[in-house]
Amino acid sequence: MTDIAQPLTTADGKPLKGALMRAQARARRRAFLLVLPLLAFILITFVFPIGQMLYKSVYNEGFTWQEDVTTGDRTPIMTNLAAWFDANPPGTEPNEEAYAALAADLVVLRELKAPGQAGTRINYELSGSRSMFTKAARSANKLEPPYKEALLDLDKDWGNPDLWQAMRGASSSYTLNFYLAAIDRERDADGSIVMVPENRQVYVKLFTRTLTLSLLITFLTFVLAYPIAHLLATLPLRHSNLLMILVLLPFWTSLLVRTTSWMVLLQSQGVVNDALVGMGLLGDDNRLQMMYNRTGTVIAMTHILLPFMVLPLYSVMRMINPSYVRAARSLGATSWTAFRRIYFPQTVPGIGAGALLVFILAVGYYITPALVGGADGQLISNLIAFHMQKSLNWSLAAALAALLLGGVLLLYWLYDKLVGIDNLKLG
Amino acid sequence: MTTRASNDAFVEFERVQKSYDGETLVVKDLNLTMPKGQFLTMLGPSGSGKTTCLMMLAGFETATHGEIKLDGRPINNIPPHKRGIGMVFQNYALFPHMTIAENLAFPLEVRKIGKSDREEKIKRALDMVEMGRFGGRRPAQLSGGQQQRVALARALVFEPELVLMDEPLGALDKQLREKMQFEITRLAHDLGITVVYVTHDQTEALTMSDRVAVFNDGVIQQLAPPDELYEQPANSFVAQFIGENNTLEGEVMEVRDGIAVVRLDDGELIDCKPVNVSKPGERTRVSIRPERVEFNKSRLKPGAHTLKAEVMEFIYMGDIFRTRLKVAGNDEFIIKTRNAPDQVRLEPGAQIEIGWLPEDCRALDA
Ligand SMILES: Nc1ncnc2c1ncn2[C@@H]1O[C@H](COP(=O)(O)OP(=O)(O)OP(=O)(O)O)[C@@H](O)[C@H]1O
Ligand SMILES: [Mg+2]
Numbered sequence: 001m002t003d004i005a006q007p008l009t010t011a012d013g014k015p016l017k018g019a020l021m022r023a024q025a026r027a028r029r030r031a032f033l034l035v036l037p038l039l040a041f042i043l044i045t046f047v048f049p050i051g052q053m054l055y056k057s058v059y060n061e062g063f064t065w066q067e068d069v070t071t072g073d074r075t076p077i078m079t080n081l082a083a084w085f086d087a088n089p090p091g092t093e094p095n096e097e098a099y100a101a102l103a104a105d106l107v108v109l110r111e112l113k114a115p116g117q118a119g120t121r122i123n124y125e126l127s128g129s130r131s132m133f134t135k136a137a138r139s140a141n142k143l144e145p146p147y148k149e150a151l152l153d154l155d156k157d158w159g160n161p162d163l164w165q166a167m168r169g170a171s172s173s174y175t176l177n178f179y180l181a182a183i184d185r186e187r188d189a190d191g192s193i194v195m196v197p198e199n200r201q202v203y204v205k206l207f208t209r210t211l212t213l214s215l216l217i218t219f220l221t222f223v224l225a226y227p228i229a230h231l232l233a234t235l236p237l238r239h240s241n242l243l244m245i246l247v248l249l250p251f252w253t254s255l256l257v258r259t260t261s262w263m264v265l266l267q268s269q270g271v272v273n274d275a276l277v278g279m280g281l282l283g284d285d286n287r288l289q290m291m292y293n294r295t296g297t298v299i300a301m302t303h304i305l306l307p308f309m310v311l312p313l314y315s316v317m318r319m320i321n322p323s324y325v326r327a328a329r330s331l332g333a334t335s336w337t338a339f340r341r342i343y344f345p346q347t348v349p350g351i352g353a354g355a356l357l358v359f360i361l362a363v364g365y366y367i368t369p370a371l372v373g374g375a376d377g378q379l380i381s382n383l384i385a386f387h388m389q390k391s392l393n394w395s396l397a398a399a400l401a402a403l404l405l406g407g408v409l410l411l412y413w414l415y416d417k418l419v420g421i422d423n424l425k426l427g
Numbered sequence: 428m429t430t431r432a433s434n435d436a437f438v439e440f441e442r443v444q445k446s447y448d449g450e451t452l453v454v455k456d457l458n459l460t461m462p463k464g465q466f467l468t469m470l471g472p473s474g475s476g477k478t479t480c481l482m483m484l485a486g487f488e489t490a491t492h493g494e495i496k497l498d499g500r501p502i503n504n505i506p507p508h509k510r511g512i513g514m515v516f517q518n519y520a521l522f523p524h525m526t527i528a529e530n531l532a533f534p535l536e537v538r539k540i541g542k543s544d545r546e547e548k549i550k551r552a553l554d555m556v557e558m559g560r561f562g563g564r565r566p567a568q569l570s571g572g573q574q575q576r577v578a579l580a581r582a583l584v585f586e587p588e589l590v591l592m593d594e595p596l597g598a599l600d601k602q603l604r605e606k607m608q609f610e611i612t613r614l615a616h617d618l619g620i621t622v623v624y625v626t627h628d629q630t631e632a633l634t635m636s637d638r639v640a641v642f643n644d645g646v647i648q649q650l651a652p653p654d655e656l657y658e659q660p661a662n663s664f665v666a667q668f669i670g671e672n673n674t675l676e677g678e679v680m681e682v683r684d685g686i687a688v689v690r691l692d693d694g695e696l697i698d699c700k701p702v703n704v705s706k707p708g709e710r711t712r713v714s715i716r717p718e719r720v721e722f723n724k725s726r727l728k729p730g731a732h733t734l735k736a737e738v739m740e741f742i743y744m745g746d747i748f749r750t751r752l753k754v755a756g757n758d759e760f761i762i763k764t765r766n767a768p769d770q771v772r773l774e775p776g777a778q779i780e781i782g783w784l785p786e787d788c789r790a791l792d793a
Contacts, residue, residue: 321518321520323516323517323518323520324520324522326485326487326507326514326516326520327514327516327520327522328522328533329486329487329506329507329508330485330486330507330508330510330512330513330514331508331513331514331533331534331537331581331582331585332508332509332511332534332537332538332585333508333533333534333537334508334537335508337537338508341533342522345524346523346524
């Protein structure tokens with residue numbers, strides 16, 4: 001009998017715990033080495049780019065640093081103005097001193113050939129200001145005191161308080177203004193946060209539309225996929241294989257081909273409209289508008305995302321033994337009760353997985369809405385792409401993307417709270 | 428064991444046939460009546476149609492031909508949930524997303540039984556199978572034997588008159604199985620329910636049932652109480668399938684006064700009880716139980732036929748001795764003797780003479 005109070009030891013008297021640790025350390029090191037390549041891959045391809053994106057959404061040096069593309073030299077710009085902003089609180093009327101600082105900075109911009117860059121940065125917040133910078137920089141050398149009058153002579157918009165607020169915001173590399181812009185907010189001349197004018201409010205509307213359309217698409221795929229998955233799981237293998245091929249067929253076809261084939265079907269001179277008109281259900285002059293609007297986006301995306309709902313549902317349903325429903329029936333349940341109380345609850349993990357998958361894919365979908373969405377069916381990802389490719393306002397694109405990411409994470413958290421992530425069955 | 432209740436037919440299969448594919452009959456012309464309160468076991472090799480019969484009774488399969496009656500009413504067109512038959516499935520089929528108590532509440536809820544009534548019935552049913560403490564657990568948190576008991580309690584909680592069980596003990600180890608066999612028979616007796624039980628374990632069938640229906644190839648080969656089944660098998664399939672059996676092949680020489688004289692293939696003559704032979708010249712298989720074979724001359728009736736045998740192997744099994752002999756060209760002939768103080772242990776190679784009572788030796792179909 002060993003004394004219970006004494007720590008257990010191995011045969012040669014060493015503490016058992018330590019021996020166990022040593023014995024397991026080797027196995028743990030091996031396991032770690034095995035996953036190391038994957039870990040590195042994820043870090044390089046996933047964590048690092050997303051980190052970069054998040055950084056870009058709060059950091060923009062367009063109005064603070066200039067980098068010479070050939071030599072790589074970095075020069076600070078707009079330093080005088082930044083100093084004035086530091087010394088004076090937001091809402092201070094720009095005085096002669098402020099205009100003098102601006103004039104000095106414009107000279108520097110001219111020497112560095114950087115007025116375009118600085119102007120673009122301000123242009124993000126106040127359109128039309130880029131040309132003011134290029135124009136003023138051209139004549140920067142000829143500016144004489146009093147600078148306020150000289151600059152206002154050049155362009156009276158130099159006195160616009162919004163412009164000064166925009167320059168104040170941009171004078172620091174780190175800013176939250178892109179996030180404000182992404183939710184249709186801006187700072188007024190006093191520095192307090194206000195809504196942007198009605199005609200420029202787009203992002204909140206687009207976020208809401210993306211959210212509602214994604215929820216609608218998720219719901220539609222669920223309604224369509226549930227019976228299909230059930231058939232797949234219960235049909236004899238011979239038939240279910242054929243059905244499975246039909247479900248997977250869209251996967252093997254290019255996304256572009258699938259989307260364009262929907263265009264062929266849905267456009268106003270398309271197959272569906274022709275058929276309806278041909279059957280006399282529709283007059284030739286009021287053909288249905290199913291393309292280049294929300295309807296087109298919803299129909300095409302529901303079709304394209306359907307397999308992502310079918311597969312998790314199928315994998316869960318296949319594992320449900322038919323004897324559960326039989327047991328329920330023998331215990332006195334009608335087939336509807338047996339479905340509602342026995343079968344359906346057991347498919348919830350599949351529904352959760354499918355819904356999460358479809359929703360997350362839908363929220364970030366790009367090609368289909370771009371092709372069939374028209375103006376009305378655009379989603380937030382189309383706007384992110386616009387800012388990346390056309391307006392080149394990467395910081396705003398990054399802020400929008402970060403909000404999207406945050407929203408998805410929030411939903412994921414909500415899902416975990418409500419359903420439990422352990423219940424997720426992806427295959 | 429004897430039949431417990433009256434002989435009115437409670438469950439009735441009338442000329443029932445079943446085919447799944449329209450080509451082969453899985454159940455061929457099944458006729459069976461069982462009175463209320465009886466414990467009937469369907470026993471048979473794999474694929475002989477036992478589950479199919481049970482499923483037709485429960486309403487999950489329809490009979491291709493014939494009629495099934497419950498308490499005098501034809502039930503072919505009654506859906507499963509209106510038949511009021513309790514069922515225990517082979518894999519228990521406890522609902523994994525519900526606790527044990529919720530599982531038991533399910534049949535009561537769908538019958539719209541009030542909450543207080545429900546709770547009382549659940550408690551009674553769980554106590555009955557000694558699972559009262561486990562009401563709050565999930566099926567996955569129970570051992571196989573415990574799940575089995577819950578499945579039993581769930582099939583009984585709504586007080587059905589007929590309970591079907593499809594190999595309910597198949598997944599349990601031997602000891603637990605024996606315990607549960609006892610508990611199921613006790614419950615069935617105490618509650619007076621009618622049970623149709625499916626198994627392919629013959630010991631289980633013999634120890635539990637009032638009557639056993641031996642299935643083979645979609646046909647009931649024999650329907651009889653266990654003792655009759657063992658001692659008086661109706662054909663050579665039953666003789667082979669139930670218990671250990673010795674078979675000798677031969678030809679009937681004459682049938683007279685309830686005795687058939689059979690000439691074995693090596694020329695020796697023996698006396699048998701004719702079961703399904705009637706006239707000389709028929710081929711027959713003679714069946715003798717190992718424990719009915721005697722090699723001690725003094726214990727045999729005078730004038731009994733004896734056969735020469737050579738001892739091949741002696742196996743000590745504790746309570747009994749099992750000896751393998753070569754008899755009439757068959758070297759798989761087994762005899763069993765009790766391990767008593769005066770019992771002889773046969774040495775391999777020894778030449779002995781064996782015999783038996785004519786009524787223990789049954790001439791069956793070839
Ligand atoms: N759903 C079905 N479709 C087609 N054939 C089936 C089906 N169910 C059973 N069979 C066939 O019917 C025959 C009898 O099956 P059944 O399940 O009744 O056998 P069983 O006696 O219960 O066997 P076991 O002891 O192995 O459970 C088998 O040959 C089987 O292949
Ligand atoms: Mg079976």
